[in-house]
Amino acid sequence: MKAELAEWHALLNKRRELMISPDYHCRTLSEGARGMLARGVIDAGEWFELAELVTAAYSFAVEERASELFHPASQYLVQDQGLARVGSCTRSVLAFDADRRSPLSITHGEDGKLHAYGGPAFSWLSGTIEGLTLVMENGRRFELVEVGRYIEGGVFVQTITDPESFRLLLDVIEHAQEDGAAVRAKHLQARAEVSVFCLCPACRDHFAKREECSRCEGRGFVDRVGQTRPSAAS
């Protein structure tokens, strides 16, 4: 294989870069493939194959990221197995209360999965994020409980834990959509993302189906899987 093409494939396989910024990574790959076509390194048929690989990588990254419960813009309490607060995490930097000078950075590793890194330059692997559980290298486990998130424009909003507030928000979104206020509806939907609840996957809160829905028992929403509620004590 030509050196330039081999380099392109090496870049394609960089899971860490892909997962941290799928848009940027795939744009770089697309531009690289177009460049090789323009310079005659590859022909049109080969270019088409590369373009398909970029599309597949992008879909993979978007799906993977959608399945991740950890949100980089969220603020979390860190609880031990006894549900006691032992630390906090803001914008992907996690610090234990007992040792706030040695924080951990939560980011994607070479394997494309979320890990926690410590040390002076966050280069030491210290643990792994499984759902919203931090599993340290020594086997200790901690739960990350979302308390809020920085949304568009850097506004901090608290995680919605009250079912009635969430129901009300869904109704407001529905009205905004009916009024054709698309921007407002989108903004409110981003707000609804910051909650221990999510839209019922069975009826999607559709008025006609909701009443009969056994999954959400007519509420239109269900508990978000894997998310622990902030306890009153913390």
Ligand SMILES: [Zn+2]
């Ligand atoms: Zn339902």
